[in-house]
Amino acid sequence: MELSLLPLVLLLISSVHSAHTEEKPKPKVSIKPAQHVFRGEKVTLRCDIYDEGVTSWRYSWYKEDSDSVFSDQQEHTFMSVTESDAGKYSCDGFKGSRWSQKSDAVTLTVSDPRAVLSVSPQNWLTEGDPVTLICEVHSFSTGWTFSWFTLTVSPDQYDQLSDSSRGAGGNYTVSSVALNHTGVYVCRAEREKSVYKTPFSNTQLLWVTGVSPPVSLIVSPSRTQHFTSVSLSLSCEDQSNSTGWRVRRYTDAGRLEDCSLRGGSTCTFSSTVPSHTGVYWCESEFGEKHHPVNITVHSGVILESPVHPVTEGDHLILRCLYQHTTPANLRADFYKDGSLIQNQTTEMNITTVSKSHEGFYYCKHPTRGESPKSWISVRGGSNEHCLFLSESQISVLNILSSVLAACPYLLVTVMLVFEYCRMRGKT
Incomplete structure (x- = not known):
């Protein structure tokens, strides 16, 4: 059992x-x-x-x-x-x-999302132009607030903009840029309900060109693109003979620094190398910035273009150069903003420059390659008021003749001014 x-x-x-x-x-x-x-x-x-x-x-x-x-x-x-x-x-x-x-x-x-900074419409600007810096956090589009900073000299430091609250929505807009807006900008995003802050974004450099700055950046040879292994000199020339100007630069490596080791008004390279590529400008001891110039050092084909903005009505010539031929001129194709505008020619002529000619230019040779891009800036002419008088001379003279008949001295003065403007327009 x-x-x-x-x-x-x-x-x-x-x-x-x-x-x-x-x-x-x-x-x-x-x-x-x-x-x-x-x-x-x-x-x-x-x-x-x-x-x-x-x-x-x-x-x-x-x-x-x-x-x-x-x-x-x-x-x-x-x-x-x-x-x-x-x-x-x-x-x-x-x-x-x-x-x-x-x-x-x-x-x-x-x-670990990253803030990405971009510029609209472009980095090269003239006084009075509008510009917007756009800060974005890809894949995480909502729930962020933004801060905006400028990069100072080495060692690298970031100064927060006093009016950076304007960028709370991801955009920092300046409706009318001034010369002091020239500089290197970054942004940073922060979670609204968190301690998380993104690292600083990529840098964006804004270049603002003035109409009549008190100082000029003189580049020798006088062009924006240069061959490697050649001498290059940049200096600040002050029309008022004041002191304290120095040549500063922002390199392709993302560093903001004095061009000269001694911080002087002249910067000289005895033998150029690609790392000398960057944006150079004159800066005063008070932080004024003038005449930014984008210098490119390149081996091979380069574009010969003017250092400073071209005035409307001027004659502009662009050439395609190659370091290892004599003469250096190449028969090449010329492009503006990516579109072919002239083919197989040794130089490109624009007899009368207008604002529509502003843009990025480069040249391309079928076997030797293409040049880097250069920005051609166009500013308004200084004789616009005289041109207006010239176009309406008949009506103006009729009115002045009747109104000023009783005052011959004033009439003679006006006629002299009119003749001066007419002759200046011809020149």
Whole structure:
């Protein structure tokens, strides 16, 4: 009879063991403040095990599919998360001989978005032009506030713009630029409900050209593009003979620095190299900036173009040069803003420059390659008021003759001014 009871006892033990296994509680993992966070934020993982009559569990935390325990606390905190902390997390617990099940894995995602800065409509500007700096955080378009900064001299420092609140929506707009807006700009985005700030964005340089600045940047040879392994000199010439001007530059490597080691008004390179490429300007000891010029050092084909803005009505000649031929002129194609405007010619002539000629120019030779791009800036002519008198001379003379007949001296003065403007217009 004892033998007949043995299968029943074994079945009972098996049932109890199975019931005990099924009754193991399953933990639940929670992540605060959220499963998707940003680099540098504080994140807490919590393991909760609900089981009647059992408290004071001992916990074990696992990452991904590893059996290695990295924490034995109910809560595990990352004071400043990084991308390496991202992953799937799970936990379990025990007390004495009582074990829980393993929780479902919960994924922690850590992002480190970047601010990207762009300029509209362009970086090269003339006094009075409008410009907008646009700061964006790709993939995370909402929930940001923005700050705007200018880059100072080395060692690199960032000064926040006093009116940067205008960029709260991601755009910083200047309706009418002035010379002092020339400089290097960056932006930074910040989460509205978080301590997270993006790193500083890429840099954008704004160049503002004045109509009649008190100082000129003289470039020798007088062109914006230069061959490698040649001499190049840049100097600030002040019409008022004041001192304190120096040549500054912003390099392609993103550094803002004095061109001359001694910070003087002349900067000379005995043998140019590509790293000398950058934007150069004259800056006073008070921070005034004038005559920015984009200098490019290139081996091969270059475009010979003027250093400073061209005045409307002037005659402009562009040439395509090659360092290793004599003469240097190449028969090449000329492009403006990416479109072919003249082909297979040694030079491009614009007899009367207008504002429509402003843009980026380059030349291209079928075998020797193409030049870098140069920006040609066009400013308004200084004789517009005289041209107006010349076009309406008949009506003006009729009116003046009747009104000023009683005052011959005033009439003679007006006629002399009119003749001067007419002769100046011909010149």
